[in-house]
Amino acid sequence: MANELRDFNPAARLYRVLLKASQTRVAVVRQAWAAAFAIQENDYAGIQWRLVDLHRLVLDIETRIETAPEEYGKRELYLRPFPNVKKILTYGNLDAAWDTVKEWLDGSTLARVEFCEDLLSRLSPEREIPPSELADLRKDVEGLLGEALKSPLPPDLKAFIVAELRRIQLAIDTYEIHGASGLRDALKHVVGAGVLGRAGLKGPEGAKELTRFAGILVTVEKLTATAAHLQQLAGGAALLLKYLGAGN
Numbered sequence: 001m002a003n004e005l006r007d008f009n010p011a012a013r014l015y016r017v018l019l020k021a022s023q024t025r026v027a028v029v030r031q032a033w034a035a036a037f038a039i040q041e042n043d044y045a046g047i048q049w050r051l052v053d054l055h056r057l058v059l060d061i062e063t064r065i066e067t068a069p070e071e072y073g074k075r076e077l078y079l080r081p082f083p084n085v086k087k088i089l090t091y092g093n094l095d096a097a098w099d100t101v102k103e104w105l106d107g108s109t110l111a112r113v114e115f116c117e118d119l120l121s122r123l124s125p126e127r128e129i130p131p132s133e134l135a136d137l138r139k140d141v142e143g144l145l146g147e148a149l150k151s152p153l154p155p156d157l158k159a160f161i162v163a164e165l166r167r168i169q170l171a172i173d174t175y176e177i178h179g180a181s182g183l184r185d186a187l188k189h190v191v192g193a194g195v196l197g198r199a200g201l202k203g204p205e206g207a208k209e210l211t212r213f214a215g216i217l218v219t220v221e222k223l224t225a226t227a228a229h230l231q232q233l234a235g236g237a238a239l240l241l242k243y244l245g246a247g248n
Contacts, residue, residue, distance in 0.1 A: 008128035011116035022105040030094035081112035164190040180227035
């Protein structure tokens with residue numbers, strides 16, 4: 001029997017990343033974070049950017065805990081691990097010795113973050129998107145990116161599609177941090193930007209790139225709605241595709 005997918009709420013995502021970092025046996029800080037984020041250890045910008053995003057995730061978790069109904073227990077108990085977590089996320093020297101810095105990620109701190117994961121599974125549950133479905137989406141996005149760049153689409157429309165595909169690609173790459181909300185935000189941007197700029201984005205009827213773009217947007221819409229237990233964006237993707245010339 002396949003392993004069941006775990007809840008993927010904000011605290012669950014934070015716990016997974018911190019646990020990966022704490023379990024690495026490396027020399028310096030950037031190597032630990034690179035392993036946790038699955039990126040190259042010399043990608044200083046990528047590491048720093050993801051650490052900023054993790055810090056924002058911590059602030060989001062704190063807000064959810066602080067606004068939780070009283071029947072869920074003492075909020076201050078759930079908030080205890082975050083001073084240590086913030087220290088390690090904002091530690092500026094990526095070339096410092098990891099063994100010294102990771103002392104802030106002791107067993108007690110990790111256990112308390114895991115308690116927060118349990119709390120948010122009741123407050124803000126989120127289903128994990130199956131890795132195979134995320135991999136399929138990544139493959140579709142990367143494939144269309146290559147085709148769109150070589151296509152004879154009008155320049156403005158081509159630039160729009162390429163930019164928004166890269167936005168979705170980035171949301172996939174950082175799914176471990178942002179979860180379904182990252183993909184959903186990317187979709188909202190695609191729909192909003194496309195509808196606002198629709199006058200100059202009309203595509204040729206029957207263009208295969210638009211048809212594939214349509215399929216990707218619908219997939220993102222369905223995956224994120226299911227994961228976050230939310231309704232789809234009121235047909236937002238379909239509305240955009242109609243404007244672009246990919247709808248019926």
